[in-house]
Amino acid sequence: MGSSRFNTAIQKIDQANAQDPHKEIFQGKEYPKELLYSLRMSAWLDKLRPETPEILKLAARAQHIRRWEVPRSSYSMDRTGYLKWRTFLYAYHAEKASEILREAGYDEETIQKVSTLLLKQNIKTNPDMQLLEDVICLVFLENYFADFSKQHEEEKIVRIVQKTWKKMSDEGHRAALQIPMSPAAAALVKKAFKNP
Numbered sequence: 001m002g003s004s005r006f007n008t009a010i011q012k013i014d015q016a017n018a019q020d021p022h023k024e025i026f027q028g029k030e031y032p033k034e035l036l037y038s039l040r041m042s043a044w045l046d047k048l049r050p051e052t053p054e055i056l057k058l059a060a061r062a063q064h065i066r067r068w069e070v071p072r073s074s075y076s077m078d079r080t081g082y083l084k085w086r087t088f089l090y091a092y093h094a095e096k097a098s099e100i101l102r103e104a105g106y107d108e109e110t111i112q113k114v115s116t117l118l119l120k121q122n123i124k125t126n127p128d129m130q131l132l133e134d135v136i137c138l139v140f141l142e143n144y145f146a147d148f149s150k151q152h153e154e155e156k157i158v159r160i161v162q163k164t165w166k167k168m169s170d171e172g173h174r175a176a177l178q179i180p181m182s183p184a185a186a187a188l189v190k191k192a193f194k195n196p
Contacts, residue, residue, distance in 0.1 A: 006054050012104065013061045019066075041135055090118060138179070158188060
C-alpha cells in the first residue's frame, strides 16, 4: 500500500497513458500501448525489488508517459534523428510526470529525483538509475525483442543486444537469462553474447 499521493499519482499516470490511441493485444485483452508498457515496467520493478522507494515506482510507471504525442517520424529517420528524438523524449516524460506529481501533492525535491531518473542521468553511478535501466532492458527483452528482431537485419539486432547488455547490472543479467524466448530470438541473443 502506497501513500495517498502515490496512489493518486499512479492513477493519473495510468489515465494519461490510457489515452494512447495505439493498441496492443496481450493475453486476449486489448490495452492502450503505453498503458501496457507502464504496467510491465511496474511488474518487473516489483519482481526485482518489491521494497523499492516511491521515486523509482513513479519513474518506472511514467517511463513512456504520453510517448505517442512525439512520434519517431517527427525527427529525421537516421541515427542523428533517433538520438535527438530520444533525448527530447527524456525531457518530455520528465515534464509530464512532474506536472502529475505536483497535482498529487509531491514536494519539489521528490519531483526532481523522479525527473533525474526519467532524464537517464548517471546510470552507472546512481543505483536507482541502474535499477530502472535494468527494468527498461528486461521489459524490452521479454515483451518487444522478438517482434523487433524480425524487422531488422541480424547484424543490427546483435549490436542492439550487445548495447543493451552493457547497460545492465549483474542482477539484470541474471534476470534476463531467465526470460523464455523463441528459438529464433534466443539464437540472436546467444550470438550477441558470444561476440561482445
